[in-house]
Amino acid sequence: xxxVTQMEGPVTLSEEAFLTINCTYTATGxxxxxxxxxxxxxxxxxxxxxxxxxxxxxxxxxxxxxxxETTSFHLEKGSxxxxxxxxxxxxxxxxxxxxxxxxxxxxxxxxxAVHP
Amino acid sequence: xxxxxxxxRYKVAKRGQDVALRCDPISGHVSLFWYQQALGQGPExxxxxxxxxxxxxxxxxxxxxxxxRPEGSVxxxxxxxxxxxDSAVYxxxxxxxxxxxxxxxxYFGPGTRLxxx
Numbered sequence: 001x002x003x004v005t006q007m008e009g010p011v012t013l014s015e016e017a018f019l020t021i022n023c024t025y026t027a028t029g030x031x032x033x034x035x036x037x038x039x040x041x042x043x044x045x046x047x048x049x050x051x052x053x054x055x056x057x058x059x060x061x062x063x064x065x066x067x068x069e070t071t072s073f074h075l076e077k078g079s080x081x082x083x084x085x086x087x088x089x090x091x092x093x094x095x096x097x098x099x100x101x102x103x104x105x106x107x108x109x110x111x112x113a114v115h116p
Numbered sequence: 117x118x119x120x121x122x123x124x125r126y127k128v129a130k131r132g133q134d135v136a137l138r139c140d141p142i143s144g145h146v147s148l149f150w151y152q153q154a155l156g157q158g159p160e161x162x163x164x165x166x167x168x169x170x171x172x173x174x175x176x177x178x179x180x181x182x183x184x185r186p187e188g189s190v191x192x193x194x195x196x197x198x199x200x201x202d203s204a205v206y207x208x209x210x211x212x213x214x215x216x217x218x219x220x221x222x223y224f225g226p227g228t229r230l231x232x233x
Contacts, residue, residue: 004158036224043120044159044207044224089158093220101147101166102211104222106158 002027006090006107013080013114021075021110023064023090031092033057033066033073034104038087047075047088080114087111120225122208128231129198137193137228141210148191149222150183151207159207165191198232205229 007022025033035047035057048057053068062077073090087109093102121140129135141148146167151159152175162181164172167188176183180199185191195202209222 043226044209046221046223049221091158101164101171102220102222103149103161103164103172104151104159104209105161108156108158 002031002092002094002105004090004092004105004107006088006110009087009109009111011110011112013112015082015114015116016079017114019075019077019080019084019112021088021090021112023073023075023107025071025073025090025092027071027092027094029095031094032102033064034091034093035062035064035073035075036089036091036106038089038109040086044089080112082114082116085112085114120208120210120223122206122225122228124228125226126229126231128233131199131232132197134194134196135198135230137195137206137230139191139193139208139225141189141191141208142223143189145210145212145223146188147211147220147222148185149209149211150191150193151209152177153205153207153227155204162193162206195230198230200232203230203232 003026032051034049036044037047048059050057050066056065064075089109090107091104123138148165150162153159161175163183165185180196182194205227207227208225211222
């Protein structure tokens with residue numbers, strides 16, 4: 001079946017440090033991959049996505065590359081800010097041909113805390 | 117509207133009570149999803165609507181859970197005879213399907229936090 005595994009948190013970093021949050025997946029077929037972010041008190045927001053192997057998604061300084069050979073989609077940022085403190089969710093989108101829709105399968109989430 | 121809205125934002129129910137959670141999707145969005153997010157976990161799929169048709173209810177945990185979208189816009193998730201294990205955040209998301217079927221973004225509401233005492 002389809003599943004997503006991401007590194008456990010919390011991840012605690014100082015401002016301007018380099019960030020990596022690991023994400024690996026198991027899927028049949030060719031899923032699309034996503035990173036969603038949940039800021040305190042807010043709903044889930046799409047951070048970035050990639051729809052096929054070797055695609056790189058990027059947004060707000062965050063990047064992730066769809067690696068089919070290692071079934072990974074690790075999130076990286078070169079220099080984190082205090083405002084990046086949030087919970088980050090890796091997800092895959094399993095397309096259902098019979099219904100023509102995608103349902104998201106999420107990892108457990110990784111909490112990031114950035115200190116000044 | 118500008119985004120997906122959900123109401124109420126918080127609901128406290130006594131065990132055994134029935135609850136109804138409302139979702140207003142982005143206007144014109146064909147697809148509507150419900151997810152359940154337990155504390156410290158990622159969201160888990162509950163059910164999917166395409167317009168008014170419920171095409172997938174494979175994630176509903178028991179027959180106490182029921183969802184509807186009678187006119188293809190607003191949706192209601194109903195939980196009958198609530199139990200403590202139903203305590204979670206219930207998220208609604210809407211999207212517009214793409215011809216390719218790949219990568220279409222789901223837009224999430226703020227969620228309803230249900231606490232069953």
